[in-house]
Amino acid sequence: xxxxxxxxxxxxxxxxxxxxxxxxxxxxxxxxxxxxxxxxxxxxxxxxxxxxxxxxxxxxxxxxxxxxxxxxxxxxxxxxxxxxxxxxxxxxxxxxxxxxxxxxxxxxxxxxxxxxxxxxxxxxxxxxxxxxxxxxxxxxxxxxxxxxxxxxxxxxxxxxxxxxxxxxxxxxxxxxxxxxxxxxxxxxxxxxxxxxxxxxxxxxxxxxxxxxxxxxxxxxxxxxxxxxxxxxxxxxxxxxxxxxxxxxxxxxxxxxxxxxxxxxxxxxxxxxxxxxxxxxxxxxxxxxxxxxxxxxxx
Amino acid sequence: xxxxxxxxxxxxxxxxxxxxxxxxxxxxxxxxxxxxxxxxxxxxxxxxxxxxxxxxxxxxxxxxxxxxxxxxxxxxxxxxxxxxxxxxxxxxxxxxxxxxxxxxxxxxxxxxxxxxxxxxxxxxxxxxxxxxxxxxxxxxxxxxxxxxxxxxxxxxxxxxxxxxxxxxxxxxxxxxxxxxxxxxxxxxxxxxxxxxxxxxxxxxxxxxxxxxxxxxxxxxxxxxxxxxxxxxxxxxxxxxxxxxxxxxxxxxxxxxxxxxxxxxxxxxxxxxxxxxxxxxxxxxxxxxxxxxxxxxxxxxxxxxxxxxxxxxxxxxxxxxxxxxxxxxxxxxxxxxxxxxxxxxxxxxxxxxxxxxxxxxxxxxxxxxxxxxxxxxxxxxxxxxxxxxxxxxxxxxxxxxxxxxxxxxxxxxxxxxxxxxxxxxxxxxxxxxxxxxxxxxxxxxxxxxxx
Numbered sequence: 001x002x003x004x005x006x007x008x009x010x011x012x013x014x015x016x017x018x019x020x021x022x023x024x025x026x027x028x029x030x031x032x033x034x035x036x037x038x039x040x041x042x043x044x045x046x047x048x049x050x051x052x053x054x055x056x057x058x059x060x061x062x063x064x065x066x067x068x069x070x071x072x073x074x075x076x077x078x079x080x081x082x083x084x085x086x087x088x089x090x091x092x093x094x095x096x097x098x099x100x101x102x103x104x105x106x107x108x109x110x111x112x113x114x115x116x117x118x119x120x121x122x123x124x125x126x127x128x129x130x131x132x133x134x135x136x137x138x139x140x141x142x143x144x145x146x147x148x149x150x151x152x153x154x155x156x157x158x159x160x161x162x163x164x165x166x167x168x169x170x171x172x173x174x175x176x177x178x179x180x181x182x183x184x185x186x187x188x189x190x191x192x193x194x195x196x197x198x199x200x201x202x203x204x205x206x207x208x209x210x211x212x213x214x215x216x217x218x219x220x221x222x223x224x225x226x227x228x229x230x231x232x233x234x235x236x237x238x239x240x241x242x243x244x245x246x247x248x249x250x251x252x253x254x255x256x257x258x259x260x261x262x263x264x265x266x267x268x269x270x271x272x273x274x275x276x277x278x279x280x281x282x283x284x285x286x287x288x289x290x291x292x293x294x295x296x297x298x
Numbered sequence: 299x300x301x302x303x304x305x306x307x308x309x310x311x312x313x314x315x316x317x318x319x320x321x322x323x324x325x326x327x328x329x330x331x332x333x334x335x336x337x338x339x340x341x342x343x344x345x346x347x348x349x350x351x352x353x354x355x356x357x358x359x360x361x362x363x364x365x366x367x368x369x370x371x372x373x374x375x376x377x378x379x380x381x382x383x384x385x386x387x388x389x390x391x392x393x394x395x396x397x398x399x400x401x402x403x404x405x406x407x408x409x410x411x412x413x414x415x416x417x418x419x420x421x422x423x424x425x426x427x428x429x430x431x432x433x434x435x436x437x438x439x440x441x442x443x444x445x446x447x448x449x450x451x452x453x454x455x456x457x458x459x460x461x462x463x464x465x466x467x468x469x470x471x472x473x474x475x476x477x478x479x480x481x482x483x484x485x486x487x488x489x490x491x492x493x494x495x496x497x498x499x500x501x502x503x504x505x506x507x508x509x510x511x512x513x514x515x516x517x518x519x520x521x522x523x524x525x526x527x528x529x530x531x532x533x534x535x536x537x538x539x540x541x542x543x544x545x546x547x548x549x550x551x552x553x554x555x556x557x558x559x560x561x562x563x564x565x566x567x568x569x570x571x572x573x574x575x576x577x578x579x580x581x582x583x584x585x586x587x588x589x590x591x592x593x594x595x596x597x598x599x600x601x602x603x604x605x606x607x608x609x610x611x612x613x614x615x616x617x618x619x620x621x622x623x624x625x626x627x628x629x630x631x632x633x634x635x636x637x638x639x640x641x642x643x644x645x646x647x648x649x650x651x652x653x654x655x656x657x658x659x660x661x662x663x664x665x666x667x668x669x670x671x672x673x674x675x676x677x678x679x680x681x682x683x684x685x686x687x688x689x690x691x692x693x694x695x696x697x698x699x700x701x702x703x704x705x706x707x708x709x710x711x712x713x714x715x716x717x718x719x720x721x722x723x724x725x726x727x728x729x730x731x732x733x734x735x736x737x738x739x740x741x742x743x744x745x746x747x748x
Contacts, residue, residue: 046748048429048433049408049409049411049412050408050411050429050430050433050435051432051433051434130572131574134572134574135570135571135572136508136511136570136572137574153571153572154572155572156517156570156571158723241518242518242519242520243519244518244519244719245517245518245719245722245723246716246719246720246722246723246725247716247719258712261404261405261408262404262708262712263707263708263709263712266408266412
């Protein structure tokens with residue numbers, strides 16, 4: 001059997017392709033894979049970043065099993081995720097559907113308006129959110145009062161703070177996800193809708209039986225990415241509440257940040273970070289499996 | 299083939315860009331001395347802390363790195379101090395870098411020390427003091443005090459930085475707390491300046507309106523939150539830890555009373571649970587959004603310069619029935635890296651800056667900002683300034699009751715902060731919060747001391 005010859009042209013294409021991929025591969029290695037491996041290594045040590053590491057085996061992992069504050073933070077993260085992900089998904093999809101119906105110049109203007117919050121840095125958007133939701137002088141309470149409602153505590157309330165944060169993060173991200181949905185909708189051939197119309201399908205029916213099934217790939221992508229994002233939300237929470245009031249918004253990433261940088265328990269924080277990584281990884285796999293099995297069933 | 303080379307060239311440029319982005323932008327502002335030094339010297343400077351610098355190497359100057367977190371006038375003062383020291387001697391060259399305060403303690407210092415690139419000279423807060431001292435990152439400064447200088451410092455200020463009979467840092471400022479108030483608002487409401495806890499509560503209640511907060515207290519957890527609360531505990535003789543710092547003394551009626559008193563202002567809406575400006579900013583009073591505020595000496599200059607049209611005055615912190623006056627004395631400390639190869643040279647600079655000529659310390663405490671010096675001679679030299687306007691109240695009525703801010707580990711701070719919030723948000727009353735927090739403080743101590 002003679003080895004298959006690779007033509008010079010193919011070889012050149014390969015070299016060019018890998019040449020382009022190289023920066024990303026190096027970036028992934030240096031900024032993702034090596035830190036993950038190092039975090040696991042650090043998690044097996046008692047380390048405060050100031051003194052040399054002392055090998056501690058699985059002690060940090062055993063400790064986190066009994067750390068009530070950690071598990072409370074995991075519950076807070078799940079609550080945030082359960083509130084935020086479906087809300088973001090539905091509002092992005094709904095806005096994309098509405099925007100898809102708008103024709104002409106107005107479409108571009110509305111699209112830009114939706115996307116604008118996404119262009120603001122997360123810290124600035126969090127500060128704007130804080131001003132809007134201020135219990136005494138915030139615009140939201142003024143509007144509520146004008147509508148006859150009573151002013152709310154929002155970020156200063158243990159029961160409202162998490163929802164308020166979810167609202168601010170939603171406001172920032174809805175435009176971006178809406179654009180992804182919109183692009184996918186534009187890819188759906190018009191013939192499908194025309195054929196459905198001839199068969200007497202109404203707007204809802206064509207959305208249910210044409211748009212939604214053909215957006216499955218995009219929906220899967222958005223659900224996975226926003227779920228991962230919801231587990232990683234930090235900057236806005238750090239700025240708006242710093243985990244308060246009474247730790248009601250202390251999500252897992254914030255707890256890890258506090259353990260690592262406020263208390264300098266770097267070894268323990270690394271163990272927590274590694275466990276969170278595993279949780280997100282398993283959840284994403286589960287989500288992917290669930291959505292792809294549904295796809296096969298369609 | 300030409301196509302391949304073109305592709306590879308493009309890829310190489312992209313890679314370089316990625317690396318450049320990754321390595322750039324530390325957010326540091328180097329001093330003129332540092333910036334004007336040749337690149338080669340900067341490289342040597344980085345190695346100085348761990349590798350011994352270049353002392354005795356062909357008459358070259360020893361490079362020392364100095365980190366802090368100051369901005370504006372304060373940054374200018376330290377930059378000037380470094381420039382002056384670099385000029386008056388030829389053995390040492392100090393490179394000054396200042397960072398955003400938020401990043402300084404949480405990320406900059408720990409990562410610099412973790413990577414072996416820590417500064418030779420740096421500033422440390424009471425909350426981080428023990429962690430750094432125990433990690434060998436603070437040199438014993440006792441032998442470097444100039445003749446007679448130690449005796450010039452208030453004993454309590456040196457006790458606050460002493461570990462195993464070694465003075466591990468140099469205190470250079472004492473920031474005291476007082477009750478600031480808007481004279482017009484109090485007059486209009488026919489309220490006397492409160493002297494007791496009951497009077498403070500009654501005044502806050504009378505002064506609170508839809509637009510004006512009766513009393514500004516910090517609502518969010520963190521070192522500053524605890525810092526403002528401690529005096530209420532101390533005024534009754536209570537404390538968080540035993541005198542030797544080894545066990546919790548939190549579960550006491552004094553703690554319960556101080557927690558209940560604190561929580562009442564928030565529960566009854568006399569103190570806002572969310573603030574737009576930092577609770578340490580006098581702007582709440584300056585913008586007439588509040589009638590009273592507990593804040594430190596640092597607020598005087600801003601109150602006088604920015605809000606001179608607002609009649610702001612200050613009084614000692616109110617005390618409970620049968621209690622004694624107490625206020626917190628905060629302030630950062632100067633430390634020398636115990637792992638530096640040039641401890642002596644670094645310590646000499648620190649001593650020159652704040653244990654030598656009283657005029658430098660006086661300038662810092664009275665011109666750049668307003669604080670008290672822990673040195674008696676400095677306070678004496680600035681007698682005139684220390685008795686001007688609101689400063690007089692601090693000098694004559696508050697200074698003697700100052701207790702240095704405790705150097706509790708972050709884990710303990712966190713538990714105390716939780717206890718305060720339990721009461722603020724009505725989860726527990728003071729007694730229950732003290733009871734549930736007591737064992738947690740002991741656990742936190744054990745964890746911090748392991």
